[in-house]
Amino acid sequence: MSHGDFEGYGGRHVPEPLEEPLEQLANAYDEIGKSDEFQAEFRDHLAEYAGRPTSLYHAKNLSEPYDAEIYLKREDLLHGGAHKINNCLGQALLAKKAGRERLIAETGAGQHGTATAMVGALFGLKTEIYMGKKDVERQKMNVFRMRLMGAEVNEVTRGGEGLADAVDAALEDLVENVEDTHYLVGSVVGPDPFPRMVRDFQSVIGEEAREQFIDRTGGLPDAAVACVGGGSNAMGLFHAFRDDEEVALYGAEGGGEGADSSRHAAPLAAGNDDVIHGMKTRVIDEDVEVHSVSAGLDYPGVGPEHAMFREIGRCEYTGVTDDEALAAFRKLSETEGIIPALESSHGVARGLQLADEGEHDTILVNLSGRGDKDMETAAELFSFE
Numbered sequence: 001m002s003h004g005d006f007e008g009y010g011g012r013h014v015p016e017p018l019e020e021p022l023e024q025l026a027n028a029y030d031e032i033g034k035s036d037e038f039q040a041e042f043r044d045h046l047a048e049y050a051g052r053p054t055s056l057y058h059a060k061n062l063s064e065p066y067d068a069e070i071y072l073k074r075e076d077l078l079h080g081g082a083h084k085i086n087n088c089l090g091q092a093l094l095a096k097k098a099g100r101e102r103l104i105a106e107t108g109a110g111q112h113g114t115a116t117a118m119v120g121a122l123f124g125l126k127t128e129i130y131m132g133k134k135d136v137e138r139q140k141m142n143v144f145r146m147r148l149m150g151a152e153v154n155e156v157t158r159g160g161e162g163l164a165d166a167v168d169a170a171l172e173d174l175v176e177n178v179e180d181t182h183y184l185v186g187s188v189v190g191p192d193p194f195p196r197m198v199r200d201f202q203s204v205i206g207e208e209a210r211e212q213f214i215d216r217t218g219g220l221p222d223a224a225v226a227c228v229g230g231g232s233n234a235m236g237l238f239h240a241f242r243d244d245e246e247v248a249l250y251g252a253e254g255g256g257e258g259a260d261s262s263r264h265a266a267p268l269a270a271g272n273d274d275v276i277h278g279m280k281t282r283v284i285d286e287d288v289e290v291h292s293v294s295a296g297l298d299y300p301g302v303g304p305e306h307a308m309f310r311e312i313g314r315c316e317y318t319g320v321t322d323d324e325a326l327a328a329f330r331k332l333s334e335t336e337g338i339i340p341a342l343e344s345s346h347g348v349a350r351g352l353q354l355a356d357e358g359e360h361d362t363i364l365v366n367l368s369g370r371g372d373k374d375m376e377t378a379a380e381l382f383s384f385e
């Protein structure tokens with residue numbers, strides 16, 4: 001396998017009509033996307049539009065009961081409230097430079113669709129979002145948000161009317177409109193060049209965090225932790241540390257509802273090798289219902305570079321249950337006045353487990369997003385009466 005090969009994972013497993021446009025995109029990324037001019041412009045947008053650098057926060061209250069110091073990389077402070085904007089700015093800028101006039105994307109809960117709508121407005125690109133009918137009904141506010149920013153939201157009524165059907169609809173659109181359209185993929189998933197390109201656009205997270213950590217403490221963290229859906233915030237954090245063997249890496253997947261272990265979204269901890277959405281990676285069996293309290297971790301596959309990290313033992317991946325994530329969600333809110341996204345709460349939960357185990361003195365957790373979007377879900381799960 002020549003394209004995007006992560007020790008046998010990854011690749012470009014796509015139908016014939018998509019081979020040529022993906023090759024063009026890979027060339028555009030290698031030639032334009034890696035140029036100094038592009039990188040300078042990208043950094044300007046990250047600073048001025050998205051609000052980088054984000055702070056590295058020493059969570060002293062959260063760390064208090066443990067013999068470990070927990071630090072949070074505050075991606076929740078970015079425009080839009082999560083790390084997704086890093087990738088969307090990179091891909092939209094590349095699409096514009098490569099002469100594309102139109103962005104398409106699929107979205108489940110609506111977070112990636114919203115981030116895509118932002119950059120569509122910013123760069124003056126026509127933006128269409130594919131979303132399953134079920135998700136459109138469940139996520140009315142996000143649909144409203146996308147439309148407010150000028151994006152068209154296409155309701156997908158085929159199949160199960162969910163995320164997988166939205167992916168299919170977006171791919172069909174791409175095949176018909178390859179000349180003027182860029183498919184803005186939301187994580188380190190899909191065929192080459194997406195896994196490496198999205199990783200590179202997100203790697204600013206780890207580059208900043210590594211430098212900030214050294215400035216603050218004089219050394220590297222003993223552990224770096226992130227939640228894993230498709231795997232983009234995790235790979236964005238991990239990449240800067242991959243050659244620092246003294247930094248242990250931990251990925252936290254959605255582990256479903258705990259008591260019923262047949263329901264999980266943990267392809268790394270509990271899946272098998274397979275081909276899905278154009279890549280070879282770790283995939284959850286088809287007959288297992290993928291479920292996590294956080295919509296952003298509800299993906300049956302995972303980025304191929306994570307599959308490789310698992311295979312070579314560079315990162316340890318564990319399923320975190322809904323209950324564990326919710327406990328961390330409440331703990332961080334109560335102790336620090338920071339409400340994390342439910343996705344990010346899985347990473348916080350894993351960080352707290354590690355602090356409790358006491359093997360690492362310093363633990364860096366990527367706080368991938370803020371929890372404002374999750375208030376309704378949380379209010380259904382517990383109350384204060």
Ligand SMILES: *Cc1c(COP(=O)(O)O)cnc(C)c1O
Pocket residue numbers: 082083084111186187188227228229230231232233234296297341343344368369370
């Ligand atoms: C979308 C999302 C995720 C999951 O995506 P990754 O590609 O795994 O990073 C995690 N956290 C937040 C806040 C998200 O919005």
